[in-house]
Amino acid sequence: MQRDPNCVFCKIVAGELPSRKVYEDDLVVAFHDINPQAPVHILIIPKAHVASVNEVEEEHRAALGGLFLAARKVAEALNVAQSGYRLVVNTGRDAGQDVFHLHMHLLGGRRLGPMLHR
Ligand code: 5GP
Ligand code: ZN
Secondary structure, three states: OOOOOOOHHHHHHHOOOOOOEEEEOOOEEEEEOOOOOOOEEEEEEEOOOOOOHHHOOHHHHHHHHHHHHHHHHHHHHOOOOOOOEEEEOOOOHHHOOOOOOOOEEEEEOOOOOOOOOO
């Protein structure tokens, strides 16, 4: 499994930093965002270190599909599947990406604004 020793999310995957996990399988893990922007704010990440969408390769195909599958399961488990939710993947400076381990935000539990971001 690809890993970056300085990456916060790799440390969460390895259990070296605490997180409130809501879902895990062999390819992905999902946990509560530390600074939630909505009543439901979950981060879904591949276990393998991929810095951003800019570094996505063919070998990541299964894990990337796994992000969406996990999103569906998390949305159902946290009761926003019917009310609705937004999936956001920030990439690079202009999008405000802060953590360079690819992650999908799942936001829900309130009426989200018209902006694509949060
Ligand atoms: P970005 O702006 O890179 O798309 O979002 C990074 C997200 O990661 C932010 O929403 C931030 O609150 C969250 N985050 C940063 N560090 C940690 C951490 O150590 N634990 C958790 N659970 N979330 C984090
Ligand atoms: Zn990482």
